[in-house]
Amino acid sequence: MQNFSWREFIIPCLIKVSGYSAILFVGLIFLFLIHEGAPALVEIPVSTLFSIRWYPIESNFGILPLIGGTVVVTLGAAIFAIPLGLATAIYIAEIAPRWAREILKPLVEVLGGLPSVMLGFLGILVVTPFVRTTLDIPTGLTAFTGALILGAMAIPTIVSVAEDALDAVPRTYRQAALALGATEWQTIWRVTLPAARSGVLTAMMLGIGRAIGETMTVMMVTGNAPILPTGLGALFRPVRTMTATIAAEMGEVANGSVHYHALFLIGIILFLISLVINIAVASVVFRQRKRAERILS
Amino acid sequence: MSREITHKTIPTQEGLENKIVIENLNVSYSDGTESLRNVSLAIPNHAITVLFGPAGGGKSTLLRTINRLNDLADVVHLSGHIWLDGEDLLDPRIDVIALRRRVGMVFARPVVLPMTILQNMTYGLELAGIRSRDYMEKTVERSLRAAALWDEVRDRLKEPAVALSGGQQQRLCLARVLALEPEVILLDEPTSGLDPISTGKVEASLQELKQLYTIILVPHSIQQAARTADYAAFILNGQLIEYTRGKKIFVNPQEQRTEDYVEGRFG
Numbered sequence: 312m313q314n315f316s317w318r319e320f321i322i323p324c325l326i327k328v329s330g331y332s333a334i335l336f337v338g339l340i341f342l343f344l345i346h347e348g349a350p351a352l353v354e355i356p357v358s359t360l361f362s363i364r365w366y367p368i369e370s371n372f373g374i375l376p377l378i379g380g381t382v383v384v385t386l387g388a389a390i391f392a393i394p395l396g397l398a399t400a401i402y403i404a405e406i407a408p409r410w411a412r413e414i415l416k417p418l419v420e421v422l423g424g425l426p427s428v429m430l431g432f433l434g435i436l437v438v439t440p441f442v443r444t445t446l447d448i449p450t451g452l453t454a455f456t457g458a459l460i461l462g463a464m465a466i467p468t469i470v471s472v473a474e475d476a477l478d479a480v481p482r483t484y485r486q487a488a489l490a491l492g493a494t495e496w497q498t499i500w501r502v503t504l505p506a507a508r509s510g511v512l513t514a515m516m517l518g519i520g521r522a523i524g525e526t527m528t529v530m531m532v533t534g535n536a537p538i539l540p541t542g543l544g545a546l547f548r549p550v551r552t553m554t555a556t557i558a559a560e561m562g563e564v565a566n567g568s569v570h571y572h573a574l575f576l577i578g579i580i581l582f583l584i585s586l587v588i589n590i591a592v593a594s595v596v597f598r599q600r601k602r603a604e605r606i607l608s
Numbered sequence: 609m610s611r612e613i614t615h616k617t618i619p620t621q622e623g624l625e626n627k628i629v630i631e632n633l634n635v636s637y638s639d640g641t642e643s644l645r646n647v648s649l650a651i652p653n654h655a656i657t658v659l660f661g662p663a664g665g666g667k668s669t670l671l672r673t674i675n676r677l678n679d680l681a682d683v684v685h686l687s688g689h690i691w692l693d694g695e696d697l698l699d700p701r702i703d704v705i706a707l708r709r710r711v712g713m714v715f716a717r718p719v720v721l722p723m724t725i726l727q728n729m730t731y732g733l734e735l736a737g738i739r740s741r742d743y744m745e746k747t748v749e750r751s752l753r754a755a756a757l758w759d760e761v762r763d764r765l766k767e768p769a770v771a772l773s774g775g776q777q778q779r780l781c782l783a784r785v786l787a788l789e790p791e792v793i794l795l796d797e798p799t800s801g802l803d804p805i806s807t808g809k810v811e812a813s814l815q816e817l818k819q820l821y822t823i824i825l826v827p828h829s830i831q832q833a834a835r836t837a838d839y840a841a842f843i844l845n846g847q848l849i850e851y852t853r854g855k856k857i858f859v860n861p862q863e864q865r866t867e868d869y870v871e872g873r874f875g
Contacts, residue, residue, distance in 0.1 A: 481719075483715060483717065483719040484719060484721065484722070486677060486680070486715065486719070487715065487719035487721060487781070488721065488731075489677060489680070489708065490675060490677055490708055490712065490713040490715075490785075491708070491709075491712075491731060491732035491735060491784065491785070491788065492705050492706070492708045492709040492732055492735050492736060492788065493705075493731075493732075493735050494705055494735075497735055501731070502721055502722070505722055505723075506721075506722045
């Protein structure tokens, strides 16, 4: 009998199991979604599914307005959050004096941990009336309001991840650029940011991911009217996102009904969208890493 | 701003035109490490001046003060003057960016920027506001030749610079500095990460380059100091101990402490 150690056997096994279980769970979730949502594709005629009217009581299951709502709110949030988030990250990582950085970074992270319901409250009580009165529109519960709040939620994620990436760029890069006669700004723009590119990209995508999946706040501030957003004016009218639809209607739907299946179909679409975003990011990051590895070998 | 250098206490090399005159330079950091105490010396033009001594003695600080890269560090006290052609470059009103173009620097570890080889070469030129393609091409080739790198990279200028070997990267860093046509080149242990052959190439380039530039080198070994130095300054614990011709200081040092260090009795 060899010197057999149970510990050396069991611990790697446990680690392996927990590693594979993540894959297993994602697979199971997807299977479950398919199982519950796929019947909708049979039960609902394609022409109805791709119509612009979502009114389940009258068997109108047009998902286009919902997809449109999610896209508008998420894009709005991204346009608002990415520049601000990146600017904040650059400020914290590159420009702020040490004491300011030590206050700002934890503060931003606390902001990121804020429960979304609280931001929803803030949206209803402060932002919504503000939007209504300043823009002089009938209601402040609009896609624009949702984009603002979602952007505010995505910013901490973007700042935190992007700041880590910028901070990981070797100091020597900056010194080399400065020694070549670059100004501080030129160094940031041409050397530090490109060097941290993959991390910064991940930060953006995580921020967008956070915005796309957010439910509570959008339900509270976007007005929840399933109208297909067309043109720029739609930004200042109520919309309804896919997540808000699922959350609002799941509680009152009969198990196994057409409506029930339709909601799961929306879930599948959401799942696919976030999957595509993740794959897109991973492939960019992965391609860069592969290139770096090839170069280093 | 300019003035005659008549200070008697500044050690000067006889019969030479001085490019840089350092006068009573004091530098200290907030954490108390590696400071300079009352350092004065005159650095001649068109020669290699070597700053050597044990680690932590202030050599890098001195180099980084000359191109004001030390502005970024935690300096709590800075006094004295560094005259570059009679202009005090420690003056807060001086254009630091322009100064860094006149005083180029090569670091201990090669720092290629995350771009192609060509972009690494042209980046400094673009920053300096040069737009002429023709000028850029000529300058890139001339600088790469001067750094003994042209033949190795002429066909792969579009490749990422990180693909080069360590020695090639360091010569690229040197070439990048040369492209800016500086007046002074500071080298902080430029060959510490290189193999002997690459080291030899870099040293050979330096011997060529001193015809055109003022070179200040912190060597990574006494042997390198002895090989390359036209003039050598021994710096110990932030003080200038001895400063004379390279041939002399390594063969017949005047100071006991220099002799001890050169012969390997400490450090």
